[in-house]
Each structure stands twice: as structure tokens, then as C-alpha cells.
Ligand SMILES: *[C@@H]1O[C@H](CO)[C@@H](O)[C@H](O)[C@H]1NC(C)=O
């Protein structure tokens with residue numbers, strides 16, 4: 001064999017090992033959340049009554065996760081299933097089209113909406129000079145996590161490679177970017193808040209202030225991270241209970257225990 005062909009052989013071998021490691025990642029999310037499970041979780045997402053029908057495809061979800069290789073791939077098999085169940089539950093509450101007597105129950109209608117209906121404001125915090133709003137652009141909830149406010153669109157866009165301030169609409173028109181914004185929010189620590197990912201994989205270590213505020217690990221803490229200022233520290237809040245309802249249904253489908261601290265009614269929100 002001439003010297004070059006062994007070089008060529010090396011080249012092919014390394015290309016094929018890169019390809020196969022890529023395939024391993026894809027297989028992981030595909031085996032953790034097979035399409036049949038995704039479809040049984042989101043029974044009504046493509047119902048014509050849902051404004052997002054046709055948008056939140058399984059393929060977009062899988063493709064978006066490739067940007068975040070640590071999502072649902074750290075810790076025990078149970079921790080991975082619990083993290084995905086928690087993530088899917090939170091995005092379901094954010095986008096639900098369900099109601100108490102809905103067909104298949106209130107927790108079968110996640111991913112029904114892709115954009116907030118009749119926003120009460122343009123969600124521009126003009127005091128935020130790091131992420132200045134564009135004139136005529138509005139930053140209402142869009143996508144699976146209902147990304148809101150200029151100070152979230154700006155950093156999400158910077159991290160994911162789109163101009164979140166100038167082109168916030170893309171979060172409701174490109175389904176891969178839409179899922180990526182939700183995963184970005186889930187995976188990214190925004191001090192003093194930990195990331196939802198770190199909470200669900202057991203990596204979160206409470207500070208003294210967290211201990212004083214009862215912010216202990218569990219699904220309830222992810223609710224506090226997402227919308228605690230409006231929902232936590234309130235006895236029996238309906239929104240918090242709706243999030244928990246989704247999580248309990250999904251944990252059942254993933255055959256994993258929910259773990260403790262589902263609620264945040266005894267937690268103080270972040271300042
Ligand atoms: C904003 O909207 C107003 C009214 O529709 C229009 O006159 C103006 O040119 C727009 N400004 C920009 C920067 O697009």
C-alpha cells in the first residue's frame with residue numbers, strides 16, 4: 001500500500017468515527033423519546049383547533065436537541081427520563097390548549113400554541129441597555145417555552161445564531177429555532193438562578209439564600225426558575241398545579257418517579 005493510501009484510510013476511519021458518534025447522540029434522544037412516545041404525549045398538538053398545528057414536529061424537536069448534547073444525557077437512566085419529562089411538562093404548560101374537561105384530559109393538549117394570544121404589552125424593558133428593543137418589534141411569548149422580553153430574546157439569539165432583537169418573529173416561524181430557545185432557557189444558568197437542567201440532574205447546590213427561601217431541588221424549583229415571580233410562594237396556585245399535572249402524566253408515560261418538591265408554594269421567588 002502506498003503511503004498515501006494509508007493516510008487516506010486514516011482519513012476515512014476518522015470521518016466514519018465522527019459520523020458514528022453523531023449517530024450515537026441522535027440515537028440517544030430517539031431512544032429516550034421515540035416518536036411513538038412523543039405522539040402519545042402530545043395527542044392534540046396537530047388538532048386544527050390548535051394554532052400551532054403542524055409546527056412542533058418530532059423531527060424539529062430531535063434536531064434542536066443536537067445543539068445541547070448534555071440535555072437528557074447526564075446521570076442515571078431515571079434522571080434522564082425525569083429531566084425530559086420535566087422539560088416536556090413545562091413547555092406543555094406554557095403552550096397548552098387544554099381545559100379541565102378537555103378530550104383526553106387537561107394534560108393532553110401541550111404544544112397547542114406557538115405565540116402568546118393578545119399580549120398585554122410589547123414586553124420591552126427599555127431600562128435594559130444591554131439588549132435594546134428595535135422600534136416596532138414586540139417580545140411577547142413565542143415558542144415552546146414562550147420566550148418573552150428583550151432581555152431573553154437578545155441572549156437566546158446570540159447563543160443560537162439569530163438576531164433575537166431584530167427578528168423575534170423567527171421563534172414562532174422556525175420550529176427548530178423555537179425548540180432551541182426552549183432548550184437554551186432550560187440549559188442556561190442565569191445567575192442567581194441555576195439552570196433547570198442542573199436542578200433536574202442533581203447538580204444544583206443551594207446557597208445560604210436559597211436555603212432560607214426553601215429553594216430545594218425538584219420540579220417545583222424549575223417552575224420557580226421559569227415564572228416564580230408570578231407563581232411561587234402562593235398557596236394552591238392553579239398555574240403551578242397545572243405544571244405539576246403535566247409532569248405527573250408524563251412521568252407516568254416515561255415510567256419514572258417524579259421525585260419530591262413538585263410544588264413551589266413554600267418557596268420564595270428569585271429577586
Ligand atoms: C414603525 O411603524 C410605523 C407605523 O406603522 C411606521 O410609520 C414606521 O416607519 C415604522 N418604523 C420602523 C423603524 O419600521
Ligand SMILES: *[C@@H]1O[C@H](CO)[C@@H](O)[C@H](O)[C@H]1NC(C)=O
Pocket residue numbers: 212213214266267268
Ligand atoms: C419554608 O417552608 C416552611 C415549611 O415547610 C415554612 O414554614 C416557611 O415559611 C418557608 N419559608 C419561606 C421563606 O417561605
